[in-house]
Amino acid sequence: GEDVEQSLFLSVREGDSSVINCTYTDSSSTYLYWYKQEPGAGLQLLTYIFSNMDMKQDQRLTVLLNKKDKHLSLRIADTQTGDSAIYFCAENLGYSTLTFGKGTMLLVSP
Amino acid sequence: EAQVTQNPRYLITVTGKKLTVTCSQNMNHEYMSWYRQDPGLGLRQIYYSMNVEVTDKGDVPEGYKVSRKEKRNFPLILESPSPNQTSLYFCASSRESGANVLTFGAGSRLTVL
Numbered sequence: 001g002e003d004v005e006q007s008l009f010l011s012v013r014e015g016d017s018s019v020i021n022c023t024y025t026d027s028s029s030t031y032l033y034w035y036k037q038e039p040g041a042g043l044q045l046l047t048y049i050f051s052n053m054d055m056k057q058d059q060r061l062t063v064l065l066n067k068k069d070k071h072l073s074l075r076i077a078d079t080q081t082g083d084s085a086i087y088f089c090a091e092n093l094g095y096s097t098l099t100f101g102k103g104t105m106l107l108v109s110p
Numbered sequence: 111e112a113q114v115t116q117n118p119r120y121l122i123t124v125t126g127k128k129l130t131v132t133c134s135q136n137m138n139h140e141y142m143s144w145y146r147q148d149p150g151l152g153l154r155q156i157y158y159s160m161n162v163e164v165t166d167k168g169d170v171p172e173g174y175k176v177s178r179k180e181k182r183n184f185p186l187i188l189e190s191p192s193p194n195q196t197s198l199y200f201c202a203s204s205r206e207s208g209a210n211v212l213t214f215g216a217g218s219r220l221t222v223l
Contacts, residue, residue, distance in 0.1 A: 031209050042114075042200055042214035043153075050209070088153065092210055097143075097168075102152035 004101035006089050011107045018076040020104045022089030027070060029091040033098065034063065034074045037086040046074070046087070076106075084108045112137045116201050116215035123191055124223050131186045131218050133201035139213075140206040142184035143168070144176065146197040147217075153200070159184055160206065191222040 005023045012018045024032060030051050035043040049056045049063045049072075056063045062075040076083055086103040093099060114135045123129055135142065143158040145168075155168030159178040173195055175187040184203075188195060198219050202212040 033211075035214075040217075042216045043202075043212075044214070045211050048209050048211065097155070097158060098210075098212060100145075100153040102150065 004089055004091060004099055006087075006101035006104045008102065009105050009107070011109065012079050014079060014081055014108055014110050016079055018074075018079045018083070018106055018108075020074045020076075020087050020089075020106065022072040022074075022101055024070050024072060024089065024091040025099070026091060026093055027067065029093060031092040032063075032065060032072050033088075033090040033092070034061075034072075035088040035090060035100075037088065037103070039085075043088060079106075079108050081108045081110060112213070114201055114203055114213050114215035116199075116218045118218060119216065120219050122221045122223065125192055126190050129188050129191060129220075131188075131199055131201075131220070133184045133186065133215060134182050135184075135201075135203040135213070136182065137203060137205070137213065138181065139203035140181070141210070142178065142201065142203045143212070144174070144184070144186050145200045145202065146170065147200060148197050156186065156199075188220075191220075193222045196220060196222045 033048040034046040036046045037043045060077045064073045086105050088103045089101040090098040117132045140161045144156040145153045154170045157176040159165045201215040204210050204212045
């Protein structure tokens with residue numbers, strides 16, 4: 001079956017913008033999410049977007065949704081070393097059952 | 111504090127020795143779920159529960175059991191653990207409304223020798 005796809009690794013310098021991309025599987029997904037996992041910790045919700053929106057901005061985070069291409073992106077402005085983590089894209093196929101991508105490891109160097 | 115609590119956080123056991131990983135949430139959430147996280151495979155759902163006494167298989171249920179006798183608890187049972195169940199396990203819960211945002215526990219790292 002199809003999977004939620006993400007690039008596995010991204011490396012940026014502190015102060016640059018980071019863009020993490022994701023393609024999801026089901027055009028009927030109601031919500032799409034970005035979760036962050038820091039080393040040794042569980043997943044924490046960063047932000048989510050409802051499927052009838054194209055963009056959502058929350059401080060340094062910008063989420064863009066292209067429903068036609070089933071493409072979701074997360075932009076982090078002014079990336080800091082504390083942003084180093086694994087970022088997971090997820091789609092909601094119904095109720096609370098989420099399907100996750102394999103995660104993108106973001107490494108921010110000083 | 112609203113949270114999902116898992117125990118134990120770390121466990122080393124031997125093949126065939128039954129074990130239970132407990133999960134408890136204090137948010138009165140209807141939905142609870144177990145995931146395992148493995149390198150290169152991301153998060154895969156094991157079992158989920160829509161409410162008390164309602165459980166269903168996820169993508170990788172083989173070798174696991176769950177129960178939901180109370181709304182707040184959702185234990186994961188490994189009746190006869192095997193080395194391929196060595197993994198990082200996460201419990202999560204959410205309200206069955208709105209954006210269905212999952213709240214995750216801190217994880218339980220299990221090693222089966």
